[in-house]
Amino acid sequence: MKKILFSLAVVLCASASYSQVSILKGLELFGDLKARHIGPALMSGRVTDIEGHPTDSKVIYIGTAGGGVWKSQDGGVLFNSIFDGGLQELPQSIGAVCIDPSDPDNTVWVGTGEVWTRNSVSIGAGIFRTSDGGKNWKNMGLEKTERISAVEVHPKDPKTVYVGAMGALWGDSEDRGVYKTTDGGATWTKVLYVNATTGCSEIVMDPTNPNILYAAFWEFRRTAYSFNSGGVNSSLYKSTDGGATWNKIHNGIPKGNLGRIAVTIAPSNPSILYAVIEAEKAEEKGLYRSDDAGATWKHLNSNFELTVRPFYFSRITVDPKNPDIVAKAGLSGSISHDGGKTFKGLGMMHSDIHDIWFDVNDPEKLFAATDGGLYRSLNGGTTMEMIQNLPICMFYHVSVDNQDPYNIYGGLQDNGSWYGPSESPGGIEARDWNSVGYGDGFRVYPHPTNPNIVYSEMQGAEGLWRYDKQIQQVKVIKPFPVQGDPKFRFNWNAAITTSLHAPDRLYIGSQFLHLSNDKGDNWLKISPDLTTNDLSKQQQESSGGLSADNSGAENHCTIFTIAESPLDANMIWVGTDDGNVQLTKDGGKTWTNLTLNVKGLPAKTWCYHIEASVHDINTAYAVFDGHTKNDMTTYVYKTTDAGKTWTSIVTSDIRGFARNLQEDRINSDLLFLGTEFGLFITIDGGKNWLKFTNGVPTVAVHYIEEHPVTNDIILGTHGRGIILIDDISPLRQLTPEVQAKKLHFFKTMPYEMDETSNFGGSSGETQFVGANPSTSAKIIYYLSSRHTFGKMSLDIYDENDKWITSLSPGKQKGINIVEWGFNSMAPTVATGKTIAGGAMFAPRVPAGKYKAVITKGTEKFETIIEVTYPNKSIFTKQERLQQQETVKTMYVMTEELAYMVYQIDEYLAHSEKVMKENSSLKKQALKFNTDLMALKKILVITTGDNYVGAADKELREKIGDLFSTIGSYYGAPSTTQLKSLTMLQTDFAAAKKRFKEIQIAQLAKYLAATEKAGFVSVTMKSFEEFVKKN
């Protein structure tokens, strides 16, 4: 017994501590707080790989650089995201997609980690497989490979799979090479490995003999300040025994160091291979062809498109039917129709082509993967059209303004700078977005008080612009060196920011902090070089390896983040890409380097973001990112003494290296953290973190903003565009006490009734349209357990306890949000032959306080919500009253008419039965029936249909039309409308009179006669019973 009690105690303790922890960690925490994706998709984003079904070319998969995997089942017209993951961690950076040829309808492998290794490239986390066409995914291992270049599945034996692991970009790693499984991914064997700096960049399988494989190996390395492509270890290999042994196949291939190699096989003739080779000598670079399955190679072509930026463009594709038609990905893409001897450009599309795929059944139809989305051609690549529903754009940064609705500003990888609204009539469409910058876009800021002015930049601050939207004037405002200045070093993604204290102030960071007090016209340098100024990290001219690549992407020893304290304009924090944290408390006169105070942080770790607290002047958060040193650790520190000491607020809950932190304005314990693997939220100042999975995939979150008025969280993601979480204020109120209650209502601000109306948008179904926020009132509550058994209901009452309407309550464990569109119930409408569209209208309630009552079994829970008229309304109180009174009048008319028709219908049915069954009463019944029918015909439509066979409108339809016309506009009814109402009232009064006449003249006699003859009398509901709605 003692033992039992002891174990019981253990169980209880475990349970108690579990519940304590779970309170702040539960997966249910966020409930109905859901992400809203607004794209946009007009510029789309980088697509890395295209794979088509081997026989059904309507089925196409694409892998993207940061937006997961998308599937089309209609030949590329519409795509759906199939790799979001929900609670499962599915990294959105995709290297290779491969359809299992023996089960192409269901089994697809996805190797994560992009292989087009630009500076901003994300990382993967191994290989995944679906066995149901993308509905469920299983992690199949190889988690440490970082990036996977190819997957090849044996056509007859689906358990045999080869994976090309390119491996780590930023450091040495042994997790690379060719991996093989023969048990469907349960175990993997590395069958070809070169060394820790050289990875497999491509594998192709002979379609006629799966034991023949070709593998390209690439020696490569990137740092924050350099890139190298090439070395003695880059090679091309062939295996003829299913990967057991491999031989180099370099006969005809240039000697010396090689760089990246693209290789492919002609599906219609597997003896023909093409390879694109990065070599030492310019004349030896380019396209090679083998007609003897790799035994010998012949150099064919060194055109620009074939040799340009091999690290970014190394994919070559052969037409499935014609071995001489070859398409090469490149800056613009090119195609040869003579076996590679000559090439012509592909049609106009976004530059930077990463993959090309030919339709297996109709190779004239081809797709191209670009930095700006997916393109389709129906004429062999001559003209290209963009797919317009892929919201996979790659934001580096976001900011917001204070307009209503507010706008979101941001810059994108290779797609310029833009701003667009957080809501728009009919949804947020392509046409709602406005271009405000060329090149690669990064940080974009609206002027804090002048809504017409926008600041934007392009890579390396080559452009820094002030754009006046109203007068359409762009001014270059980049600071130039003056006498005595060294060359300014700007990061690829140069830090700029506006000020909370001086509207015309603007900051930009080179190695110095520059300040302008006149919107960028003139600049002051307000710091010394704040970086380490390490000259060894400033040799970008020699970057690139075998192919020079000095694009500015490797600029280093620069300022990367600037944070002016919201509480003191003179207190400015600066973080640099080479690991410094600097602070001035006197507006730049003196600076203190705080870097060494950050204990536990490896030296020279990129300071990605500093968040100066809005709650306390000495509090700040610093986010460091070591991934460019091959350190994927999460680093987030907090100081409360102006940088003297720092404490890590990272827990094991967080996954991925971090880039950005956003502090909540109201609750200092509520923090939002963006990492390489999604969004993490803490409600207890960092003691516990929880990944937000309600619609935010495992996507790289580069920047987070909180809107000061709407309380929305705005995420700039690098692969899924802008993602919003509308109104996070419930999270501010979430405490262990709240979570312990059976049901807790969150306090809400008064809801303004939206009175805008419009005609919607213009996008077709093939275009992405971002969702609008809800404009309804919300009843928000926390349920400590899910309601599954017994009835649960939610009713709205007015202040006098008059029932208004019922809503469908949410029942999940966690936060539930129930929306109420401010409407009461629609009136009961008379039954006619057709539908009275105008009468389908539920009037809006007046402003005031309303009671929401949740009934859960025998328990009741109540809260009050307040609804108000819009501040900016054009209607007076008197006008509203007049409208509301008129609507009430017409509501009653509609229901009285409905009741009259109901009574008539009951009498008609009775009289028809009498006529049919009793010949002696037929005459009397017929008269009664005919008179009632004649009356009914003027009350409701009794013939026709709901479309072009419609009959003329009768009283029901006329009242209904006027009712909804007046009801849906919140100002006073017009004189014309009121005159029309008077006419309808007169007509209705006449109808009532006629009904009464018939009743007086015939009803009593009719009922007496029919009852006497044995007919059951008419049972009529009372008016109240007839119109009752709850």
Added chain:
Amino acid sequence: MTKFFLFLAFSFTSILSFSQTAEEIVATYIKNIGGSDKLKSITSVQMKASVDYGGMSIPIDMVSLRDGRSVMKITFQGQEMVQMAYDGKTAWGTSFMTMKPEKNDAEETENIKRSVGDFISPLINYKENGYSIELLPNETMEGVECFKIKLTKKPLMIDGKEVPNIEFYYIDKENFVPIVVETEIPSGEMKGNISQTVYSDYQEVDGVYFPFSMMQRLKDGEGQTIEFEKVVINQKFEDKIFLFPGE
């Protein structure tokens, strides 16, 4: 002390549940909602419900029979109209434009025929129907941890081709009833999107538990809820209520 033992028993149940198979989970569900014998003895179910449509409460009357026949009627401005019906041969509904009955297309009808064994729940007779079930890793749905059961039914006919017909049942681990059922939309413009049906308000009707609230939505989207007011089992219905009236 009784409380302690109850607690202990509950803990053991939780531990045992880790090793449960899909078959055992489905069997527990079937037992919990009334038992196989009871469920298999039901010949008809009539469900009266309402759905809110912009402030209008629209009454719905659904009848389904064990042999697969079914009819769903809605009442709109006092007019009854058949939204969907299947008479054993023809699937049909009412055109809102003409208010006249029209046949569904041949594939839709064929797919309804293929699902006639799904009466009350396709999990009840899944073996007899030739369906298969598979247990997938647990997932959290509606804030609670659920067993995830993959149900593979008879293939659907879509655009002339047979395609897999798969539903995912999320069965609440505590209560052993489905709280969410998920499926991929198989055709039309929404093809490829995931639709979810969320069940709650389970209540007993003559010894059988039915969900009295059912919300349909796109995954991560807003839903439309049908609230059931009354469920009646084993009533008799005239054949003519299901029959396509046009022929």
